[in-house]
Every structure is written in structure tokens, then in C-alpha cells.
Amino acid sequence: MHLEKQKHDFEPKIIAFVCTWCTYAGADLAGTSRMQYPANVRVVKFPCTGRIDPVFILKAFQQGADGVLVSGCHPGDCHYIAGNFHARRRFAAFRKLMEFIGVDLSRIQFSWVSAAEGGKWVEVVTDLTERVRALGPMVEFKELALEEQWSGNLNNPELQAVYEAM
């Protein structure tokens, strides 16, 4: 089932934060079953979704990610009993905050992928990649990283007056 390789103008960078017990094993299953999925995804393995701090998502965007996927065990299947329940609440809150700050939420995807769901992993990754490809590069955080210190700008009339008086 080798698909023909397509050429795209834009290859998004997707960072996937996955839990080692379910989604990582699920991605592994997709690999050993020889399923094809976009190579845009970079998998970062964590012990549990409960370990994934929202600040990691920010960091990923700052370092050039165009989309972020957070994936772990289905509720009730957590290796650490309740890690994913805590993560679920945390990400529900974090989504609302990112929305309020003005980040496009379709770039952040949360999913439950179990160790047996190689097919679902392929589906989730393909969907997110294609969606982010359609959206284009995530420029907001990258622009911030390139911008110089704003408070040093002398375009403020008050500061300009003080500067000229010196």
C-alpha cells in the first residue's frame, strides 16, 4: 500500500506530546503494521499526559511548531490511575486561555489513542497535518521571537521628548 509521494509547498511541523503507555505504543503499532502517515509529526514521549505542562505547548510554538498534538490514554485507562483526568481539566482550561489570547485553536489537537489504536493514530495525525497545512505556517509566536525589545522602541512621543531633551 505504498502511496505515491505528493509534493506540497508547505510542510507543517507538528509536535506530538504523547504518553508512553498508550499513544506511543499506538504509534508504534501503526509503524509495525506498516501504516502510512505524514512524516510531519515529531513525537515527544512523556510518562503520562498528566506530565505534559501547558508551557511545553507554548515552547513548541515558540520553537517553530505549526501545530501541536497532545495524546494519551482513554479516560479510565491511565497507567497512573488518574493522570489523564487531571490533564483533561488542565487542557480544557488552557484551550480557553489560548483562545482568549488569540491563538487559533484548530492548531492544537487533543486526543485519546490507546495502544491498540494504530489506525486512529494515523487518522488523527493525518487530519491535523492536513488541517494545519491548509492554515499555513503559525507565524504569531515566530514573529514574537524575532522581534526586538519593544520597550526599547523610541516611537513613544513621551520617550522621544525625554530623549531629545537630553
Added chain:
Amino acid sequence: MTQTIDISRYSALTEAIRTEARRILSDGTVSAVIGYTSGRRTGAVQPIVITAADDADKLLFTAACVNNLAVYLTKAKKDVPKRGRIAVVLKGCDLKALVGLIGESQLKREDLYLIGIPCSGVLGSVLKPDQELTTATIASKCCECTDRLPQGCDFVPAVDLPSPVPLEQRYAAEIARLEAMTPSERWEYWKEQFSKCIKCYACRQVCPFCFCEQCLCDRNRPQMVEQSPRPSGNTAWHIMRAMHLAGRCAGCGECERACPMDIPLNLLNRKMAKELKELFGTEAGFEVQDKGPLTSFKEDDDQSFIR
């Protein structure tokens, strides 16, 4: 139209605080009282820790008593004596912060003697501390205050509050205005706001809930938040701050007051409080709760956003 807010009860409150402080200090109930005293400028107020009954007359309560004194009880502030019971003067919003700290096992209720203040509101800015308290000069947090009478305190002066003046809901209006914008407009708004940040961390210092021995943003192995006052680091810091306070913030608004660059920090906190109330039905109150909304869970929490 600006309208004067009746604070004539504040002089009776001052008397009651002084009498109570004198009593509890002289009979040895407490070893210290944290309260407000007059500052150097006319009308200015500053926090004070008194340990002698004779100093009780230094205490007062006016509309310029903006500080949240609960911050002096956290382990981040080491200048308050840790021996014996400590009395602290608290407005409703400050009490909610203190209750949050008790819930997070930072303080023990039996080590504290709480003096609650039935509060009609305080000034939004103390640049002119002697100005009159009106519907224009009142702090934004007081406009949306629903808990003017503290509950569960050891002592609340018996002063009846005047009926509240209707006030414009500033945060609710601003949140609604921002929510109606497109994501890119909101991003532009926050970009401009965060651009003012000079990373002085006054918001962190003044926050009762920022008691971590080492803040995540001070760590550099690994460095999660850029430390220099540059755009990306500022944005990351403010997002992280809002996230760490989500479900904990009591709405005392000290971050916004302390900010020298006038960044609307409490707006982020209010938005998160609103969202968490909608999502999980929890909000800061006078009841001590063992677990906050983000440290607990229900098996049937909403997961419609998860695939």
C-alpha cells in the same frame, strides 16, 4: 455620571480594629497584628506589623487600604514573625485569597486570627491616596464584588454596610468586548499589552498564590520561559502566570494594581475564573476547599474537545 460612595463607616471600622488589636495583643491571643497604617503622604496607607498593644492606635482603615495583607503570611515573605498566632486585617477579597492558601496547606486556620472588614470598596489607584471614593475612582475589582461582608472570621466589626451603589461591571464588559473580536484582533490586543511588560515581576511578588520557592520562569535548566523582557518571553510569562493562577486566583486584583506598566492582568484572571466556573462550577469563596478545580477531577468532565 460619577457618584460618591459612602465610606463614612470607615472611621468606625478604624476604631473597632484598634480596640480589637489592643485587646488581642494585651491578653496574648496573638503575637502580632498585620494591618494598615498611615503612610508618609497625606492619605497614603501602608502595611504594618505591630507586636505591642500600645501600637494599636497606629492601625486604620480607609479607602486607600488597597493591599492584600494575606501575602505577608505566605512562605515567600519572611519578615513576619512565625511564632504564635498572627492576626491579620482582611477585606472580603483578601479573605478569599487567604482561604485559598489554607486550602493549599500553606497556612493553618488555628494559627491565624482573622479580622474581617465589611468593605464598601477601595480606590483603584493610590497615586492620589487622599482622593474621594467615587464610582469613577473605585477599583475595578470592587465593581464586581459580591462578597463585601467577610464570613468565617474571628472578629468582624459590627458595622452595617450602606446599600451598594450600582457600578459598571468593568471586567465583564471588557471580556465581552474581547470575546467578540476575531482571534487575530485579540492577538494584536494582547501583543500590545504584553509589549509594555518590563519583567519586573511585581505581579508575582504581590500575589498571595505565587509562593513557589523557585518560580518556573527563574529556572534555566531547562529554560521554559525566556527571561529577558522581550516579546516572546513576555507573552510566555503572562500566559504561564494566568495558567498557574487558573482556579486559584481569588480576584484581589493586586497584580493589576502593582503593575507599573498598567497591563490588564486581572482581566486574564477574571476570564479564567469565568471559564472555570462554566466548565467545572467552581469559584473562589469563603469556604476552605481541599482541592481546587485543576487539582481534582470528575470522571464525567466535558471532553467534547478531545478526539
